Amino acid sequence: MRLILLALCLLVAGSARAADAEVWARLDALHASRADAAAVKELEAELKKALTATPDDFELVWRQARLLQWQADGAGNEKLKKVLGRQTWDVSEKAIKLAPARVEGHYYAATGIGAYSQAVGVMKALGEGLEGKFNERVDTAIKIDPTFNWSAPLLVKGRYFYELPWPKRDLKKSAEYYEKAIKKHPEMLRAHYFLAETLLKDDKAKEARDAIQKVKQGSVAYDPPEGQRIQEWAKKVEADIEEELK
Template identity: 65%
Template sequence: MLTPPSMRLILLVLSLLAAWPVQAAPPELLASLDALHARRAEASALKELEAALKKELQASPEDYELIWRSSRLMTWQGDVAEDSRLKKVLGRQAWDMCERGVKVAPDRVECHYFAAVGIGTYSQAVGIMKALGEGLEGKFNERLDAAIRINPDFDLGAPLVVKGRYHYELPWPKRDLTESTKLLEKATGKFPQNLRAHYYLAETLLAADKAGKAKESIAKVTQGSGAYDPAEAKLVQGRAKKVEAKIEEELK
């Protein structure tokens, strides 16, 4: 039996509404959350951001804008965590949070990206070999490749940076320094202000026995401006000191 035109129209509208991301948070709230995130290196701002996201998500658990911002915060906390147990928990939470987000808005880049970063954080905490044994590589690449396909320029080329780092982090014989270099050079070429991209490139070049080029890359980190993201820049520049010392030792 044929569906009447009016019914077909109703069904079309319902399907479009079902696919439309739920966004209850007003723009001014999102702007406030982003401003707090920019100050996340400050303990007071970090605490306020955590509390605000928790409160808003309790009221609107399917709000995509809140979901991906919550995962973004968790990946940051996982990155700076020194305790592997805490890193594991935060990585898993960030991953799970953005799996929810992918279901809400499968065509948006943010949750594909932060789910991948969450998986990566979790994998670092449990150990790369164990993560490979758990089959996480496929899940990681599924999310990250989707992010690259949707918008490789997101957050100053972050999907490309993470993919480049992935090829560096893998154990032999899966490690691919050539591909890592290619992706990281692509990111630094388009987004020279991204200090993490230069930092990762320096480590890749050093591992590839190209200490001279690695020195050039690490100098762009230590001498670069952190205006684009002060918290991120401070973190990366602090980590760069050890790499800089290794490069100088290699060049002796």
């Protein structure tokens, strides 16, 4: 009888894991199509439904943070970016509590704090004591897995040194983090885009032009919505570089 009960428990557990895997795969497929508004709407609905059933499922929680981060990153105004950045941060903190040894919660928490800080202004964010919170989370993400999401934790840290006001800004360190990411994932267009901005600010317009050309000519196959967003953003940076080179 005990063996039968054990077998039934294992069968139920195995079925649950299979069902969970199907849900996660569905969410990932929708996320891959997030440039389409209809896909985002469906993704939001699927996440809401799944989280209502199992609100403490780490795999669902970090995927919710991932979507919020994407929306915060592309927010059209500072008010919306502030709200979405805060939501990303809050959801990510829950992910950290659920699985502190996993990289996702720490990484998305850092991006949420970053988006929020950009929206309210870096000086105000520093005044609110967010620098330490940001660094704690991004440094933990780098320690756990610096290559996560095409070395995105390294990009976030590099952007930190770019965004800081003088005298804390360190463009050399900023570029070093991007170059580490590029060495590991040369296909990641955001790394080249961020590097171009850093080089331009560091009065290295010719090098910045080389970096932005890699964005223009690069393939978006690794993540089409992300790559297309960056190539669109690169147009203004390229114009700024050419203006500097006149």
